[in-house]
Amino acid sequence: MILEKKKIFNDFAASKGLRSTRQRDIILDIFLSTRQHVSVEELYLKIKASNPGIGHATVYRTLKLFSEAGLAREILLHDGQTRYEHAVAGEHHDHLVCTGCNSIIEFEDETIEKLQKDIAARHGFLIKNHKLEIYGLCAACRQ
Amino acid sequence: MILEKKKIFNDFAASKGLRSTRQRDIILDIFLSTRQHVSVEELYLKIKASNPGIGHATVYRTLKLFSEAGLAREILLHDGQTRYEHAVAGEHHDHLVCTGCNSIIEFEDETIEKLQKDIAARHGFLIKNHKLEIYGLCAACRQ
DNA sequence: TATGCTTTTGACATTCATTTTCAGTTAGTT
DNA sequence: AACTAACTGAAAATGAATGTCAAAAGCATA
Known part of the structure; x- marks a missing residue:
């Protein structure tokens, strides 16, 4: 399941000529380990706990990529923060x-x-x- | 139709002890004259054209009131701006x-x-x- | 109509999420 | 190892939305 998602991202990255980086691996791991509907800030804090070096902008940039890759989906509730949920191709809730x-x-x-x-x-x-x-x-x- | 909506707002204002002001009348008029899904900025610009005095904050504040009064409904698309659509009680699209x-x-x-x-x-x-x-x-x- | 009290307003400052910038770093190729 | 383009992090910039506050306006009462 998790491996499958990593593969999806790697395939996407390959098709777009994107590079494989330590940061993207870490962010994907932690994103996959969260429950649904994390805000960017929540995820950033969780990431910073184990990887203090990773910056805000990188988390934003990377979540956008996951979104394009079909692994994540942006949701806007009414609290002024963008959240991301796990997306599964062909499935929707x-x-x-x-x-x-x-x-x-x-x-x-x-x-x-x-x-x-x-x-x-x-x-x-x-x-x-x-x-x-x-x-x-x-x-x-x-x- | 438009008169009816003005009545709804007046009743709401009365029930909340709000005052009737020139600005609220103007903003309501112009809001009612727009097509669906105006962003606050769009509405603000339209209002400023005929009423240069009216400020940004007032437009925000007033749209929130319309929303509470049931005349407008906030919608969030993915362009980072809050939009308002016309709401009709008991109706939904x-x-x-x-x-x-x-x-x-x-x-x-x-x-x-x-x-x-x-x-x-x-x-x-x-x-x-x-x-x-x-x-x-x-x-x-x-x- | 004048008085007094309270809400409302507009200009401006502020906040907060998100994006941009850019110099330094890193991945991946030759 | 060297080269080149992509990537990153820190800081600055942006932009929507909210808060502040003194001045203005509504509305009740005399």
Whole structure:
């Protein structure tokens, strides 16, 4: 699983003429070890703990690359920070975002995905990706 | 339609003890006259054209109020600017966002809305609002 | 209409995430 | 080992959004 993702990134890097660097390896390792939806800052701090040398800009730059490589996906919630979630080719999940405790529940729904394709087709639109976020209160916060 | 929206805002203002000001009237007028999805900056420039006195901060503050009043809804695309769309109570539409020309096509789909409710119910989640954005290329940009 | 109290405003400063710059370092090739 | 282009880190720059605060304006009351 992790090896497979590393391969995906290496293939992407090769196809783009990018070099393999210590920093990118480390950032990928740590990114893969996090749970979903890390903000860049969270990831940066985690990286700095074991690798104080790695700079802010490198983390930003590298996450963008992961995104292009299809390993990560940018998500914007409403807290002013860009977050990244793990992406798996051909798979997609959406989010129930609790505005009470900021927890995120993931779900998948094939019917919704299919309906989206229908709508896109009706408009002659070519889908690259999509995001569906449902905001509200989770079971715990409703009480 | 426009009068109705002004009434909604006036009622909201009254209920919150807010004052009626020239600036808020102007900003509401111009906001209502724009097409969907204005960024704060776009709106600010449009306002400044006819009302040079109105400041940046006031536009930000006022759009937040419209949002609370249910007249506007914040949307975050991927260009680093907060945009506001017109909101109508009880109505909702989603977006096809073209990454080629930045155009936005709106659509509504009741079945998707219903499926979302089912999913939320399954997780004991109380929906406040949601957003669905599909990114890709519009018919014109596919060529 | 004048008075007084409170909200609102606009200019400016500030914050904070993200991007750019650039000189020094490093990967990968010959 | 030498060369070249990509990469990195630190610091500066950018840009959206928010906070500050004195002056202005709304609105209730006399």
